[in-house]
Amino acid sequence: MSVPAPDSQIDTSAALTYWNSCDPSVTGMLGGFPQVSRIDLQQSTTFLAKLRRASKTHPTSAPLSRIVDCGAGIGRITLGLLSKVATVVDIVEPVQKFTRQVSEGDDFKQLRDQGKIGTIYNVGLEAWEPEHTYDVIWIQWCLGQCTDAQVNALFTRAQNHLSPGGWIVLKENLSNNPFGEDVYDETDSSVTRTDDKFRALFKEAGLKVVATELQRGFPKDLYPVRIYAAQPEA
Numbered sequence: 001m002s003v004p005a006p007d008s009q010i011d012t013s014a015a016l017t018y019w020n021s022c023d024p025s026v027t028g029m030l031g032g033f034p035q036v037s038r039i040d041l042q043q044s045t046t047f048l049a050k051l052r053r054a055s056k057t058h059p060t061s062a063p064l065s066r067i068v069d070c071g072a073g074i075g076r077i078t079l080g081l082l083s084k085v086a087t088v089v090d091i092v093e094p095v096q097k098f099t100r101q102v103s104e105g106d107d108f109k110q111l112r113d114q115g116k117i118g119t120i121y122n123v124g125l126e127a128w129e130p131e132h133t134y135d136v137i138w139i140q141w142c143l144g145q146c147t148d149a150q151v152n153a154l155f156t157r158a159q160n161h162l163s164p165g166g167w168i169v170l171k172e173n174l175s176n177n178p179f180g181e182d183v184y185d186e187t188d189s190s191v192t193r194t195d196d197k198f199r200a201l202f203k204e205a206g207l208k209v210v211a212t213e214l215q216r217g218f219p220k221d222l223y224p225v226r227i228y229a230a231q232p233e234a
């Protein structure tokens with residue numbers, strides 16, 4: 001009997017029911033591990049700074065123009081990293097009670113007053129049609145909600161909305177399944193993919209990985225986490 005592909009079990013409406021039941025807080029975003037947020041943001045900040053130090057088009061001497069935070073939740077990464085390096089940050093997030101933190105919450109008042117919060121798209125990544133050009137398209141801890149075919153379509157669409165020299169940055173848990181397979185998680189109806197699968201998805205969409213690191217310093221009982229920066233093949 002053939003086993004169904006893990007991503008074929010993704011049920012978008014079940015996923016949204018799950019996320020709508022979660023608290024609009026860092027604890028709710030990070031599955032009960034809010035303490036990893038600081039260390040996550042620290043390494044991501046350094047990773048992006050290293051990319052920019054080696055970049056002719058997006059050097060650290062000037063702010064980035066526009067970034068999009070994909071599957072942004074309550075805007076944890078926008079607040080802690082992206083708004084500090086860019087003039088405008090757009091948000092893609094299907095759950096309105098999360099994006100209300102960004103559009104109405106006190107934590108984001110200053111950023112809103114500064115005009116730093118751009119377009120908020122209340123849709124899933126599978127349905128997002130980018131309208132702007134981005135220096136960085138940041139996708140973190142949400143791609144598992146999309147099937148492989150949806151990821152391929154997203155990567156294909158998104159790379160047409162990168163500025164020259166811009167990056168798609170992806171940071172995700174990695175499957176540590178002993179048979180090297182992706183794993184379906186029924187809690188949030190998502191898939192945890194292997195490193196090989198992520199690299200294959202980039203390649204199939206015509207993207208090359210230009211930098212990648214494993215996250216350091218997380219509790220040992222969590223999945224390994226890897227960050228990738230990818231650019232269109234020349």
Ligand SMILES: C[S@@+](CC[C@H](N)C(=O)[O-])C[C@H]1O[C@@H](n2cnc3c(N)ncnc32)[C@H](O)[C@@H]1O
Binds near residue numbers: 012031074140
């Ligand atoms: C683990 S949280 C991560 C939030 C944020 N990226 C962070 O790191 O703080 C996963 C987020 O993905 C969102 N999500 C669920 N389905 C999605 C989809 N189809 N496309 C994009 N995001 C989705 C959830 O609502 C939730 O906000």
